[in-house]
Amino acid sequence: MTGTPTLTPAPQPLLIVDDLSVHRGAAKILDRVKLTVEKGETLALVGESGAGKSTIATALMGLLSGAKVEGHAELEGTGDLLSLPSKQLVKLRGQRISMIFQDAGAALNPAYTVGRQLISALRRNLGLSRRDARARAVDLFSSVGINDAEARLSAFPHQLSGGMQQRVMVAIALACNPDLLLADEPTSALDVTIQAQIVRLILSQTRARGASCIFVLHDLALASQSCDRIVVLYAGQVVECGPARDVLERHRHPYTRQLKSCVLEIGRQDLEAPEGTVPSHDSMPPGCRFATRCPRALPRCAAEMPPLTPASDDRDGASDHAFACWNPE
Amino acid sequence: MTRTRSEPLRDKPAANTPVFELIDVEKTFQVPKPGRRFSRETVGLKALDGVRLRINDGASLALVGESGSGKSTLLRVLLGLDAPTDGRANYRGRPISDVRSKGTEFARDVALVYQDARGSLDPRMTVGALIAEPLRHFGIVSREEEPARVAQLLDRVGLPVDSAQRYPSGLSGGQVRRVAIARALASEPSVLVADEAVSGLDVSTQAQLLTLLRGLQQDMGLTLVFITHDLGVASYLCEKIAIMYLGRIVETGATNDVLAAPAHPYSAALRAAAPRFFEPLPEPLPGEIPSPLDLPKGCRFSTRCPSVKGDCRTRDPYLAQHGVGRSVACLHPLSDGEGLPLVSDADMSSPAAADIQNQTDTPLSRD
Amino acid sequence: MTHPDISEPSGHSGAQAIKTTAGRSIFVRRPFFTAALLVALGYVLASVFAPWITPYSPVAQSIDAMMKPPSVAHPLGTDSYGKDILSRVIFGARYALAIGFFSVLIGATGGLVVGLAAGLSGGWVEWVLMRLIDSILALPSLILAVAFIAILGQGVDKVIIAVGLSLIGPFARTVRADVMQVRVQLFVEAAHLMSIPRLKVIWRHILPNVIFPLAVQVTIRISEAILVSSSLSFLGIGVTPPTPDWGLMIAEGRAFVSFAPWMSAMPGFALALLLIALSIVGDGVREEFDPKLRRGA
Numbered sequence: 001m002t003g004t005p006t007l008t009p010a011p012q013p014l015l016i017v018d019d020l021s022v023h024r025g026a027a028k029i030l031d032r033v034k035l036t037v038e039k040g041e042t043l044a045l046v047g048e049s050g051a052g053k054s055t056i057a058t059a060l061m062g063l064l065s066g067a068k069v070e071g072h073a074e075l076e077g078t079g080d081l082l083s084l085p086s087k088q089l090v091k092l093r094g095q096r097i098s099m100i101f102q103d104a105g106a107a108l109n110p111a112y113t114v115g116r117q118l119i120s121a122l123r124r125n126l127g128l129s130r131r132d133a134r135a136r137a138v139d140l141f142s143s144v145g146i147n148d149a150e151a152r153l154s155a156f157p158h159q160l161s162g163g164m165q166q167r168v169m170v171a172i173a174l175a176c177n178p179d180l181l182l183a184d185e186p187t188s189a190l191d192v193t194i195q196a197q198i199v200r201l202i203l204s205q206t207r208a209r210g211a212s213c214i215f216v217l218h219d220l221a222l223a224s225q226s227c228d229r230i231v232v233l234y235a236g237q238v239v240e241c242g243p244a245r246d247v248l249e250r251h252r253h254p255y256t257r258q259l260k261s262c263v264l265e266i267g268r269q270d271l272e273a274p275e276g277t278v279p280s281h282d283s284m285p286p287g288c289r290f291a292t293r294c295p296r297a298l299p300r301c302a303a304e305m306p307p308l309t310p311a312s313d314d315r316d317g318a319s320d321h322a323f324a325c326w327n328p329e
Numbered sequence: 330m331t332r333t334r335s336e337p338l339r340d341k342p343a344a345n346t347p348v349f350e351l352i353d354v355e356k357t358f359q360v361p362k363p364g365r366r367f368s369r370e371t372v373g374l375k376a377l378d379g380v381r382l383r384i385n386d387g388a389s390l391a392l393v394g395e396s397g398s399g400k401s402t403l404l405r406v407l408l409g410l411d412a413p414t415d416g417r418a419n420y421r422g423r424p425i426s427d428v429r430s431k432g433t434e435f436a437r438d439v440a441l442v443y444q445d446a447r448g449s450l451d452p453r454m455t456v457g458a459l460i461a462e463p464l465r466h467f468g469i470v471s472r473e474e475e476p477a478r479v480a481q482l483l484d485r486v487g488l489p490v491d492s493a494q495r496y497p498s499g500l501s502g503g504q505v506r507r508v509a510i511a512r513a514l515a516s517e518p519s520v521l522v523a524d525e526a527v528s529g530l531d532v533s534t535q536a537q538l539l540t541l542l543r544g545l546q547q548d549m550g551l552t553l554v555f556i557t558h559d560l561g562v563a564s565y566l567c568e569k570i571a572i573m574y575l576g577r578i579v580e581t582g583a584t585n586d587v588l589a590a591p592a593h594p595y596s597a598a599l600r601a602a603a604p605r606f607f608e609p610l611p612e613p614l615p616g617e618i619p620s621p622l623d624l625p626k627g628c629r630f631s632t633r634c635p636s637v638k639g640d641c642r643t644r645d646p647y648l649a650q651h652g653v654g655r656s657v658a659c660l661h662p663l664s665d666g667e668g669l670p671l672v673s674d675a676d677m678s679s680p681a682a683a684d685i686q687n688q689t690d691t692p693l694s695r696d
Numbered sequence: 697m698t699h700p701d702i703s704e705p706s707g708h709s710g711a712q713a714i715k716t717t718a719g720r721s722i723f724v725r726r727p728f729f730t731a732a733l734l735v736a737l738g739y740v741l742a743s744v745f746a747p748w749i750t751p752y753s754p755v756a757q758s759i760d761a762m763m764k765p766p767s768v769a770h771p772l773g774t775d776s777y778g779k780d781i782l783s784r785v786i787f788g789a790r791y792a793l794a795i796g797f798f799s800v801l802i803g804a805t806g807g808l809v810v811g812l813a814a815g816l817s818g819g820w821v822e823w824v825l826m827r828l829i830d831s832i833l834a835l836p837s838l839i840l841a842v843a844f845i846a847i848l849g850q851g852v853d854k855v856i857i858a859v860g861l862s863l864i865g866p867f868a869r870t871v872r873a874d875v876m877q878v879r880v881q882l883f884v885e886a887a888h889l890m891s892i893p894r895l896k897v898i899w900r901h902i903l904p905n906v907i908f909p910l911a912v913q914v915t916i917r918i919s920e921a922i923l924v925s926s927s928l929s930f931l932g933i934g935v936t937p938p939t940p941d942w943g944l945m946i947a948e949g950r951a952f953v954s955f956a957p958w959m960s961a962m963p964g965f966a967l968a969l970l971l972i973a974l975s976i977v978g979d980g981v982r983e984e985f986d987p988k989l990r991r992g993a
Contacts, residue, residue: 048531142615161617191395192558195600196613203610216534221604248606261530264539266588266603271565273537277501429891436891448882453904466892516890598833661723 012076014039014179015060020082022055022236022253027281029055029067031131031236034308036320037180039076042213044204044223045232046259047233050278053216055236057182060214061099062089062103069199075180094125098173100202102185114168115153118175125176130329140171153171167201174205181206184216191267199226220263224248232256235278235289238308242321250321252328255290264329288326296327346422348520348552349384349407356402356413363622366662370434376402377413378576381648387547389553391563391584394573397618400556403573404524407554407594408441437467440513443555444525446506450497456483456508457493463515487541505535507541513546520552521545527562539565560603564588572596575629576621578648582655590627592651594634628660636661681696709926722984729980734972750783754940763956766980768992773958775948777938781958784940785966791941792970795856796922802860803921807867813905814868815875816898825873832865840865843931859921870913872907873938878905916978919971926967929952 015037022030030052037043045053047201058064060073060081078092093099101107109117115137122133134153141149144167157165166186175182183202188197203226206213217223223230224244231241231253240253251257258274278295285291291301304326311328313320334336337659356377362370384390394400405411406418409429418425420435428435460479462471470478473605486507498507506526513521526542527535543566546553559562563570563584570584571603572595580593591597601611607630616633619625631641638661651657723730742749758778766773773782814825832840837859844858878884881903887897928934929943937944942963949959 048533053559164619191618192602193395193598193614194617200613201612219604221533221606224606225604225608245607255490259532261608262536263535263604264559264565265605266560266564266600267585268561268565271536271540273540274533277503277534337861410889432889436889441889443886445882449884449886451901451905453908460885462892494897562705618773683866 011039013037014027014076016072016074017056017060018072018074020056020069020073022052022057022059022070024281026065028284029236029281030059030131032071033236033238034239034240035231037214039179040210040212041229042206042215042226042227044215044230044234046217046220046223046260048218048278050235050281051195051233053233056233057099057184057214057216061093061097061182062086063099065089066090066221067272089234094178095176096178097180097182097183098176098178098305099184100166100169100173103185103188104169104189105157105162107169110157110166113154113156114160115155118153118168118172121172121175127176133238136169136175137171140175141168143198144168144171144174144205146171148227161194162190166190166194166198170198170205172203172292174209174211177211179208179211181211181213182216183213185218186215186222208328220260221265235284236281238291238324240321240323240325242311243319246311246319246321252321252323253290253325254294254296254327254329256323257329258293259264287325296329298327300326333665335423342593345448347377347385347487348388348421348551349554350383350419350422351380351383351403351406351413351416352419353416354380354382354403354406354413354418355665356399356406356411357414359624362467372557372622375537376576378405379577380416382571382578382581384552387550387569388569389420389555391570392556392573393558393560393563393570395558397575397616397621398573399576400573401524402576404522404554404556408439425627437463437516438518439520439522440516442506442509442513442521442523442526444528446509446526448496449509450453450505451511452496452498454496455493456488456497456500459497460512460515463512464626467516469515470519475526480598482515483561485545486511487537500532505536506530506538510545512537513551518551520554522554522556524556525558526555528558531651537561542566560588560599572599575618575624577629577658579630579659580655580657582652584675586652586655586667590663592655592657593630593659594663595630595660598633598635628658629672630659636663656666701826707800708882713771722980726980726984728976732976732980734735735969736760736977739789739973740793743788743793745788746790750780750785750786752780754784754787755779755938763952763959765956765987766958770934772962775945775959776956779938781945784945785942785963785991787940788945788963788966789970791852791935791939792926792967792984794921795852795859796918796927798856799859800863800908800914802857803863803867804910806860807871808906808910810864810868810904811871812875812898814932815872815879816902825868827869829865829872832862834868837862837866838927839929841850841924842931842933845928850933850936852939854937855925855928858928859924862924863917867910867913868919871910873911874906874909875902878902881905912978912982915981916975919974919978924973931952946963 013036017035017311019035020030020033021028033052033056035043036113044054048200057063059069062084064083065199069082071082075081078084078096080250081089081092084092097120100151106112118137118140119133121134122128123130137153138149141152146164157168160168171222172217186202189199190198202213206224215223229242230247232239232247232253234255238257240247240251247256248260251260261272262274264271273295277291278290279285279289285302286305287303288294288301288306291297292299306324306326308322308324311323353468354377355375357373357375359371360374362368362372380403392400392403397458402411406413407425409425412426420428425435454462457476458477460482461475464478465673479493483490483492488504488507488511492504493501496507500508510526523542527538530538539562545551553567555563555567567584569581570587571578571581572587572593573579574595580587580591582595587596591600598614602613608619614633614635619629626643627644628634628646631637634641642659645659646658648656648658651662698737756779758774761770761774761778764770764774770780770782770786774780775784810825810829812830814822817825841858843919844861845854848858850855884897884901887901900990925934926941928942929941930947934943934949935941945963951957953960
């Protein structure tokens, strides 16, 4: 449905987010966030609570209420998402961008069968007839691994397990072949073995469709397993971004190191607990926001905010690895 | 009075009287028959089925399983909140229901940290009052010493002393869990049971709490029963592990041994599903955990097992000894070669790993 | 099993100060509440100091000043017996507040006992108590109060008892609902786990968590009690004349409403203003202090 120009030598990114800031009252929840999403790539937004990773996703969907949004988010072929009139934005949601939430049970309407919710999405966005939409729904259900798809269409959300609900959400999100899928912690409410199923499902489905995906995650190891590039956020700012291997194995920002060192891989016995907590939004330090907890902090860090600088040490030079630190590792 | 009562309990030949011993414990709940909306018919739901478990003094055990595995029911049985429908559940050689109903010794000796730490603290009491409650109830210190002891406990769990005046609603998730731990420690227990005590927290907070718990366990010689779904947490905190599936323990043993070379295909699948840096995403287990009302014939795991054989669908395996200090409930346990390597092999040779041999027990020998 | 909430920055260490929610005072944030509170306080003060601030005796009749419209001598006019309406309205506040307060006290105490018993007993005791409460609740409190008056007879004390008894039902129901909610909370189970005796758990953990919502209920129900008592007097079956009761005054003025409207209007206005003020105060208290609305602060 979307003529994706494959195999062009230097393809234009699908989404360029530039200086995205979100204010809620006096608190600046997001501060000049920059990121790009290439076509067909999987990008991970990682960070702890309060880092603003979910806020980015909801802001891109235009679902942020009661907050002031600044900046640009250029979606290829559409223009600035953030200044789009709401009517167009509604049309865009589902057709070009769609979202999967952490709590699928709450995102599905309990009063309607899952089939009806999927079919109405298909009819609304693709203008299919009832019969075509139903056939398409059955296809989609089987493609997301729901056995006995025909029968499951008439199930109510509460009759399905958490894993099944999330599969239904994936089916609805993919119903209209979006170019960009936003997945906000889609597996953190699920059991470990089901988690693996859903992550693989989302990845295989987006890849098969050539779509891009933004994964909001708190698990760095999972991000390394599933995503091409990683953006590390701290207190509403991007502190480091780049290809997964560069960020995780050649990290320059001390916070990335700290975050990585807290991941408890099986068999690890040398856990070192970091000191302190994330500063609250209404008492942010003027300089680097990590300075209060940083083991490498310099006097300058407390006073001046470090800009996002390219990490020039990458061998091929083509990587867009960047970090925001005055005293990088 | 509590002291005298405790003597015979605590000072029995400690070498072979475990703190907890579960022998073929079964717990059946009567639930309304599914699909029958208006009838009062009920069917038995077996939340626990033939569970055998032995927890020795000073041991640390991780109970691992997904939702529906029965680990919460097992926890309630251990704490005496639910009585087993069948089998025996003993605390230091006496039935748990007995010791629970007679006196406060059991309540004092076994403390629980709830998963929902916030919900387990009365919102109308200050942190200080919450911690003082067990101190006063069990008569641990005199009234004059109370504030000092509260301050000491707060300090032990890494909270500022002035937080005694605060209410739980003013604390963050990590702080509330610290309060819950301090309250659990107030009664000077010898057993600490923690139900998903670090789940749902940020990784750095989780790391802070884990180092705290490990320090506490080592300093105070606590027996630790830690319920978790995270194998990384289990391997960090606990020397022994018991993996549960559909109301049964499917594999137990020293954590490092079990995770280095899982013998049960389910343990292997859990092990593989845990995220690891830059490893390719593992092939997930197919399907979902079956309903306990409609158990598969033969082995309960046979519907999802990647290495299922013909007899798995007809014969139900029991937990049987498998190597030194390990048991597994599988007709065709995986051999060592099929396991996955640990992150670092150095950990395996650590003294902690060697010690485990001394205190692992197979509950098998009793029948 | 699950990650129920990945929420809040979490804390550590002595250096870190735990933030208090010290905001602006409630009086600045809620101007309506403040105004209503001042009005209610005005009524209370007026009723306390009634003998000193009223220009006339509330029961003194005067043939010279019958049915006088509001004037300098009688700011709110006089009634058909020449009694000063202002003085009667001020003394009326005494009766209204006293009846409201004491009847709610009876209702809340009775409701607390019945509600606790019903919420904690379970089994057939609970069933019997709840059916009893249900049947009481099936009747509006006014009808119920009329029935009690019929048994008890008239008079201020009887009105207090009748209105109080009629309020036990609604109070008991909310108390029971709160008890049912509190008794399944984890902290109650945690206390049980600590082998704390049941009565002590009720006293220390269940009661405080029930009393507070009850106190909020009290502020809201006072206005209901006043309304019911005024209605009783209006119907002529509450307090007896010449007690300066608002309901009674409105009833007396009814016959003259076409040419002496102030006779009914003045006590009616006094009643309406007090009820509005009390319900704003009640709502404010509830929104401010109810833990269910405050969660997450």
